[in-house]
Amino acid sequence: xxxxxxxxxxxxxxxxxxxxxxxxxxxxxxxxxxxxxxxxxxxxxxxxxxxxxxxxxxxxxxxxxxxxxxxxxxxxxxxxxxxxxxxxxxxxxxxxxxxxxxxxxxxxxxxxxxxxxxxxxxxxxxxxxxxxxxxxxxxxxxxxxxxxxxxxxxxxxxxxxxxxxxxxxxxxxxxxxxxxxxxxx
Amino acid sequence: xxxxxxxxxxxxxxxxxxxxxxxxxxxxxxxxxxxxxxxxxxxxxxxxxxxxxxxxxxxxxxxxxxxxxxxxxxxxxxxxxxxxxxxxxxxxxxxxxxxxxxxxxxxxxxxxxxxxxxxxxxxxxxxxxxxxxxxxxxxxxxxxxxxxxxxxxxxxxxxxxxxxxxxxxxxxxxxxxxxxxxxxxxxxxxxxxxxxxxxxxxxxxxxxxxxxxxxxxxxxxxxxxxxxxxxxxxxxxxxxxxxxxxxxxxxxxxxxxxxxxxxxxxxxxxxxxxxxxxxxxxxxxxxxxxxxxxxxxxxxxxxxxxxxxxxxxxxxxxxxxxxxxxxxxxxxxxxxxxxxxxxxxxxxxxxxxxxxxxxxxxxxxxxxxxxxxxxxxxxxxxxxxxxxxxxxxxxxx
Numbered sequence: 001x002x003x004x005x006x007x008x009x010x011x012x013x014x015x016x017x018x019x020x021x022x023x024x025x026x027x028x029x030x031x032x033x034x035x036x037x038x039x040x041x042x043x044x045x046x047x048x049x050x051x052x053x054x055x056x057x058x059x060x061x062x063x064x065x066x067x068x069x070x071x072x073x074x075x076x077x078x079x080x081x082x083x084x085x086x087x088x089x090x091x092x093x094x095x096x097x098x099x100x101x102x103x104x105x106x107x108x109x110x111x112x113x114x115x116x117x118x119x120x121x122x123x124x125x126x127x128x129x130x131x132x133x134x135x136x137x138x139x140x141x142x143x144x145x146x147x148x149x150x151x152x153x154x155x156x157x158x159x160x161x162x163x164x165x166x167x168x169x170x171x172x173x174x175x176x177x178x179x180x181x182x183x184x185x
Numbered sequence: 186x187x188x189x190x191x192x193x194x195x196x197x198x199x200x201x202x203x204x205x206x207x208x209x210x211x212x213x214x215x216x217x218x219x220x221x222x223x224x225x226x227x228x229x230x231x232x233x234x235x236x237x238x239x240x241x242x243x244x245x246x247x248x249x250x251x252x253x254x255x256x257x258x259x260x261x262x263x264x265x266x267x268x269x270x271x272x273x274x275x276x277x278x279x280x281x282x283x284x285x286x287x288x289x290x291x292x293x294x295x296x297x298x299x300x301x302x303x304x305x306x307x308x309x310x311x312x313x314x315x316x317x318x319x320x321x322x323x324x325x326x327x328x329x330x331x332x333x334x335x336x337x338x339x340x341x342x343x344x345x346x347x348x349x350x351x352x353x354x355x356x357x358x359x360x361x362x363x364x365x366x367x368x369x370x371x372x373x374x375x376x377x378x379x380x381x382x383x384x385x386x387x388x389x390x391x392x393x394x395x396x397x398x399x400x401x402x403x404x405x406x407x408x409x410x411x412x413x414x415x416x417x418x419x420x421x422x423x424x425x426x427x428x429x430x431x432x433x434x435x436x437x438x439x440x441x442x443x444x445x446x447x448x449x450x451x452x453x454x455x456x457x458x459x460x461x462x463x464x465x466x467x468x469x470x471x472x473x474x475x476x477x478x479x480x481x482x483x484x485x486x487x488x489x490x491x492x493x494x495x496x497x498x499x500x501x502x503x504x505x506x507x508x509x510x511x512x513x514x515x516x517x518x519x520x521x522x523x524x525x526x527x528x529x530x531x532x533x534x535x536x537x538x539x540x541x542x543x544x545x546x547x548x549x550x551x552x553x554x555x556x557x558x559x560x561x562x563x564x565x566x567x568x569x570x571x572x573x574x575x576x577x578x579x580x581x582x
Contacts, residue, residue, distance in 0.1 A: 022269070056265055060258035061251070094254035095238060095247055154259050161266065 023166055024051045026147070028173035033129075033143060035183045040129045042070070044173065046122040046147055051166050057152055058121075059114065061094040064163065065150035068124050075140040075177050082130055090121045135180040143175040192294040200287050207279040215271065222264045231257045296326045304335055316343040357524060360534070369415075372408035379404045418535055428466035428546050435463040435470075435502065436495055442474050443493075449482045450508075455494035461569065463502055469543040476536045477506045477563050484510030484561060500569045507562040513555040521553065 026049035033042035046066075050058075058064055066088045071080035089102040099117035101109040105127050111117040135141060148170050149163035164170070189197075231254060238250045303320045310318040316339055320332045379401035386397045436456040443452055463470075481491050489509040496503050513521060520526045522541040527534035540563075544551045549567030 022273075053266060053269065056262055060262045061255040062259075062262075093251070094258060095235070095251045154263065156256055157259055157263060159263060 022051060022053070023168045024048050025168045026171040028145060028147075028171050031145065031173050031175070033175065033178075033183070035132055036126065036128075038132050040132055040135070040183055041126045042129060042143060042145070043123075043125045043127065044068075044145055045124070046171055049122055049147075049149075049167070049171070050118060053166050054149075054163060055114075055118075057161065057163065058090055058099075058118070059092055061092050062152045062154070063089055063091045064121075064152060065089050066121060066147060067150065068127070068145060068147050070127065070129060070146075071144045072129065073142045073144060075142060080144070081141075082134070084129070086124065086127055088121050088124070090117060132180065132183050135183060137180055140177040140179050142177055143173075145173045146170050190298075192291070192298050195294060196287060196290040199290055200283050203286050204279055204283050207275075207282060211275045211279065215268075215275070218268065218271065222268065225260070225264065231261075293327075296323065297328060299323070300326045300328055300332055304332065307335065307339070311339065311342070316346060360526065361524070365419075369412070372411050375404050376408050421535075421539075428469055430464055430466055432462040432464050433467055435460065435504070438467065438471065439474060439493060439495065439504075442471060442478070446478050446482065446491075450485065450488060451490040452478075453490065453492045455492060457494075457496045460495060460497035460502065463567075464569070465547050465567065466543075469546065473540050473543050473565070474506075476540050480536055481506060481508035481510065481561070484508055484512075486511065489560075497569075502565075502567045502569065504565040505562055507560060509560045512557040512559055513553070513561055514557070518553065518555065522551075 026046050028044050029047045031042065031044040033040060035041075054064075067085050068087070069083070069085045072082040073080050087102075087104045091100050091102075092098075093100065098110055098112045099114065101111075101117060101121050103109060105124065109117075109120045111120065129143075149167065151163060152161045153159070154161070234250065234253055234257070238245050238247070300320065300323050307318050307320050318339060319336050322332050322336075323329055326332070383394075383398055383401045386394045391397065436458070439454065439456065443454070446452060478491065478493075485508060491509075492505075492507040494505045494507075517526075517528065522537050524535060524538040526538075541551060544565055544567070547567050549565060552564045552566075553561060554564065555561040
């Protein structure tokens, strides 16, 4: 009786703390932009975007999507002058036990190692945004990047799992204002 | 350490009981669920099917195996997520239920205890004699019926008290009228007889008219004196003089009063020597002792004994006067301090009433203990702090 109660109190404390700790707060790191062949490109990595639930879902064989949305703002304007999205999809082959990452910006990536697959899933490299002619002399711009996980629908169980609920909030990165000369360098 | 209020204690106990019962229920279901999911995991279906496919990959379609393995993963995934959600939601449920019950209990207990506190304050007021008190009704309180009954009861009490006061006044007037009639009637008979005797002897030319005249005039003067004394007693009772307080030795006062009464009773003094100075009206207190001693002497048909004692206890002067008389009948005990109540043939019924009023004026109390054929004891209690009180009153006025 008392053993059960003390066990319950312990699990309640753990559960109560997990109320706040099971969610992760993903952030962008290593964000950079550059000019490659007169095209404005950027790279970034999302850190701290997995928890146990997301790991389990990634390993279950379901197709999981990670969308990256980027916007170019002219300084002083509310609306973006350019906006686009790009996706990464991760799927585990349950028979042959390897991971496939379908990267919209380039070639697919294959891995037998789960951690390696997770790192590549959250890494966006040299994403082509616009030709540099788009940027006008004397004006300043800001690059804003956000990301979100798609929901997973278990067809046979008719159950939808919203992966975004495991993120406290979507990560957002806003660059420092730049002008065309910064890109040309 | 001061305990929290009854309301808080009850609330805490109920919330703890609720949380404990919720935790036990949660423990039971979570344990059952864990056992069930462990049973499924222990089947190791994923590895078994995977190994089977590896052995017979030439004859088994990969897509079909992939679908089965995905389904098994889905079961494990949903079980895992379900368990996590159950843990989370059951915890939330217990916490929310606890808070909800806490709030409900606080509201309910407030609805109960607040009117109860008002009722308690109301009963105190009634005990102090204030019957004008009414408790505010609380429509949502479960004890509103009790409040209504309480108010009705106080209403009835107030009406009955007014009736009782009126009845007592009527009775006092009747008793006073009886006493007055009796006291006036008594001297009237000798007055009339003396006047008739003088008239008769005068008209008949009696030889000893002078002697009869003198005798009759003596009776007439005596009865007129009696009537004057009666009027004086009544007027004295009607206007009690204001007390003139001073510090004096109570024992000494008693010693000075006693000598004239030693001829009529065996008086024993038992006076405590180290009592402090008494603060009171010396004349009024003398009247109190004289009345009580006379009352004691009159209560004894033959020569009896009177014991007078003084002591100072718990900041209170206690004076007792005990006689060895016949005692007061139980049916008269409640009436002895009432004005005009007397059992004596020639009494006015004002002696003990005056004593009571004087003791009241000293903020004291007088109690009477009496046993038939054994005697009566009058016990006076007067607090010592009277002086400070008087000074305060004078200052504030």
